Amino acid sequence: MIPSSYIVLDKSYLQGCRRQDLKEILKDNRLIVCAETFHEVISSPDDEMRCCIKKLLAFTNFVDLLDHNGTLLKYEIENMKPCLPLSAYFLPHRLNPNWNYKISKAQNETIDNFHEHWEVIGTKKFDDVVYSIIDNCGRIKPEDVGRDKNVVLAAYSQLRVSESLPLPNMLDENWAIYRRLQVELIAAYEYKCSFRNGQFDINKNRKAHNQIDFRILVAAALAGGVATRDKLIKRYFEIICPDGVLYWLKNGHNRQSRRSLSTAADF
DSSP states (O other), rough: OOSEEEEEEEOOOOHHHOOOHHHHHHEEEEEEEEEHHHHHHHHHHHHHHHHHHHHHHHGGGGEEOOOOOHHHHHHHHHSSSOOEEEGBBOOOOOOTTOOOOOOOOOHHHHHHHIIIIIIIIIIHHHHHHHHHHHHHHHOOOOHHHHHHHHHHHHHHHHHOTTTTTGGGGHHHHHHHHHHHHHHHHHHHHHHHHHHETEOOOOOOOHHHHHHHHHHHHHHHHHHHEEEEOOOHHHHHHHHHHHSEEEEETTTTEEEEEOOOOSSSOOO
């Protein structure tokens, strides 16, 4: 049986789910684990990391590892066309069912570098992104970001600073650039709502975690499906991908919202 779609797996879901929940998803789908999600899992406390990895290893033949967000954006800018299909960016490596959970010194250095780049430097840079959006586009309501393509493209036109970037009329929901901007527009609106005493009043750790969530959301929107227990990911996904497939873990129960599989990205 050919899977009907891919479901992007968030760490919060993996941490809270049972193997049976993953098995339920895999009846009709394959799982995508983004590089950003894998980073979150591997950099977790040991017991937490082992718990998550054990669940993945039980289904290693049904899990695809997706390269990081920057690879998708880079492809689009260099080739002036959408990055789909996502399968073109699956890493050639498979999860090793015999892995001993040991992480080498070199691997730990890589994890630390990723943390510094994504969750520390990324947080500071995203503040600048928010300021730029507010200065150039004003506050755009999240519901408009999800339902009106022209609103997103108008914002893109205001923010496009280089001729090396695709023209606005080229973009649609199949582009990582478009999906990323949708996420950033919603985040800018919410960050601005928190502005107090000359800065965004958002917990430092929360802001760092948001950097990972934003990247996972781009992949989830392109795939048309996500499994999460994170309220931010759920809220954003329902706005930018209203016809997508959502697996939502609540109170220990797996809840599926499958509005329209026909609109999921074609793999």
